[in-house]
Amino acid sequence: MTRIYFNDVVTRDGFQIEPNFIPTDDKVKLIDELSQCGFAKIEVTSFTSPKAIPMLRDAEEVMGRIKRFPGVEYTVLVPNLRGAERAFESKADEFNLVMSTSETHNLANLRMGREKSFSGLAEVIRYVDGKTPINVSLSTCFGCPMEGDVPQAVVEGFAQRFADLGVRGLTICDTTGMANPIQVAKMAIALQQKFSDLQLTFHFHNTRGMGLANVLAAVQSGIVRFDGSLGGLGGCPYAPGASGNISSEDAIHMLDAMGYDTGIDIPRLIGLARELPLIVGHAVPGQVAKAGSTCDLHPAPDYVAQLRETS
Numbered sequence: 001m002t003r004i005y006f007n008d009v010v011t012r013d014g015f016q017i018e019p020n021f022i023p024t025d026d027k028v029k030l031i032d033e034l035s036q037c038g039f040a041k042i043e044v045t046s047f048t049s050p051k052a053i054p055m056l057r058d059a060e061e062v063m064g065r066i067k068r069f070p071g072v073e074y075t076v077l078v079p080n081l082r083g084a085e086r087a088f089e090s091k092a093d094e095f096n097l098v099m100s101t102s103e104t105h106n107l108a109n110l111r112m113g114r115e116k117s118f119s120g121l122a123e124v125i126r127y128v129d130g131k132t133p134i135n136v137s138l139s140t141c142f143g144c145p146m147e148g149d150v151p152q153a154v155v156e157g158f159a160q161r162f163a164d165l166g167v168r169g170l171t172i173c174d175t176t177g178m179a180n181p182i183q184v185a186k187m188a189i190a191l192q193q194k195f196s197d198l199q200l201t202f203h204f205h206n207t208r209g210m211g212l213a214n215v216l217a218a219v220q221s222g223i224v225r226f227d228g229s230l231g232g233l234g235g236c237p238y239a240p241g242a243s244g245n246i247s248s249e250d251a252i253h254m255l256d257a258m259g260y261d262t263g264i265d266i267p268r269l270i271g272l273a274r275e276l277p278l279i280v281g282h283a284v285p286g287q288v289a290k291a292g293s294t295c296d297l298h299p300a301p302d303y304v305a306q307l308r309e310t311s
């Protein structure tokens, strides 16, 4: 049975755009509960400027208070050198660096051009000096909401430059849900051929309802690592119209039904997803938490028994 590794990003990608600050206690409790569901990785928070992302201004406190469960990696988003210093102090298991493959999106999100971002991140990688594994999340790899197409060659170019700097992994992000399954399969095959030594993770948003179709295309093309977000929360604050990540429980439920080993306690995960609307104060997009898993059968109406006898 093929093992699939899930990284839940709800407390980072999800909470960063919530209109109301989620209390630190709730974040810590949720992360501890996610740890017990069997995730391979959890993106706990982000060491960005608290002015840029005020919702995650409690990053140090969250990292200091969560329980570290064996077998779970606790990763954090690191935008620059200052973020790396803070992430070291918090003893994160992995630093997730981020830049966009689209110039316009990078300017909007990080307020600098791609080359400046690349050299800043290269400086972070040198500063980390192999002490903590580095993952680089490349945004807008399947299209930019402002520029349109992002050629696959551009994605491969940045992937190569980071591979040359010795990163452990790359996350290929469909930041605003523009990918389609054919495009995903093409990207997945090309990147696995070129970067067979790297951990490759695919990160989809369900902005246009193509999220799970894209997961299927990726998994059938050999990708075994995915980001997902509990309840399907998420989005990029600087991408117009961006909406939720694929819901972790929907994607995991689908892959489990297909016979993949996700390592996740699915009933527990669905239970947790059902608590999420209470934490964020609004409904969330995930579907399996509403409908229940395909294993949860409903009693037949009484008249069915009568019909069985008479027909």
Ligand code: COA
Binding pocket: 016, 046, 047, 048, 049, 050, 051, 052, 053, 077, 079, 080, 081, 082, 083, 084, 086, 098, 109, 110, 111, 139, 236, 237
């Ligand atoms: N942690 C804490 N504070 C930070 C910081 C970090 N990692 N990076 C910058 N700052 C602070 C600086 O100290 C400075 O504070 P001051 O105004 O009190 O002096 C302020 O932020 C501006 O610093 P500057 O170096 O000019 O950075 P910037 O304003 O160009 O911001 C980013 C650069 C990338 C740090 C910022 O735009 C950011 O965090 N953006 C969010 C990106 C993100 O997470 N997007 C969503 C995920 S895809």
Ligand code: ZN
Binding pocket: 013, 173, 174, 175, 203, 205, 234, 235, 236, 245
């Ligand atoms: Zn995202």
